[in-house]
Amino acid sequence: MMKIRLGIADAHPVIGKGIAAMLSPHSHIETVFSLTDWRDLPPEMSRSSVDVLLLDLHMPDQNVSGLCKLLRRDFPDCRIVGMSVTQEAVQVKQVMRAGAAGYLLKSMDEDGLLLAVESVFEGKQYIDAKVKTMLLEDLFQHKKRLRKKDVLTRRETEILELIAREYSSREIADKLFVSLRTVDTHRFNIIQKLQVKNAAGLIKEAYKRGLV
Incomplete structure (x- = not known):
């Protein structure tokens, strides 16, 4: 597999370091940077081209949709994967509509993380299995409410x-x-x-x- 250049942006440095450590045994993935402030992202991405960006969706003072749209506009070749501790349908839909290629729960294991990075790098979408189940249930309930x-x-x-x-x-x-x-x-x-x-x-x- 081709080398995947990875960027990480998470408000908690421990999580960023943990993700980098989790992926370090996989030689085809290179962690290029790990940031804790989303405002540093545009200049860093201009300096260091990355293929996949793991983006914390709960960084302080962050407009998730606006940031995703900005990054997709300025760095169209970078695939964004949103990371969250929650699985709220509204947030998932907002992020995916804004151009993200994936959505991960921070409770993911190494296999899930690796699959997410590789999948979006290959041009696919990746949504955590638990989140997919929640979205299907939400869709079913929405249709049920509409019918009534x-x-x-x-x-x-x-x-x-x-x-x-x-x-x-x-x-x-x-x-x-x-x-x-x-x-x-x-x-x-x-x-x-x-x-x-x-x-x-x-x-x-x-x-x-x-x-x-």
Whole structure:
């Protein structure tokens, strides 16, 4: 395998040294630098070209997404792997959208660390197995919430169609032979399900979703 030039940026020097020591037996990986302040990254990366960067996602005063985008823009050949002690879906998605090629938990063992570095170097993405499981569960729960939220009853669909045709609540009540209070209750439920703020937003979202 080709030589992999590795950079490490972690707020805790012990972790940086530990990662370097863990990878030291693997002769095809060379740790070029280990930093504790993310602000030193751009100048150091300009001086020392690296293929893979292991980036601590909890360094002080760090905007994770902004930093990833900046590094990807200025050093497009470097593959970034975010490292974290947590497996929060929001953070994982933010980092990957910002251009990171991988996401590692700091509890990883030597095999996981080695696989992550080699995988992203080869142009693949690498996400810790525990994080993958969490993301799948989060996706499933999100779809489940959407299904519950988005399904309108037959009566709600009827009322939504009339609202889109600019019927007033009183006119809808008279047309469907129900009370004004019933119409208002349905209107409130529709607004909640479609996650809009008012009638204008409701009509716009209804057309967008093809509900009318």
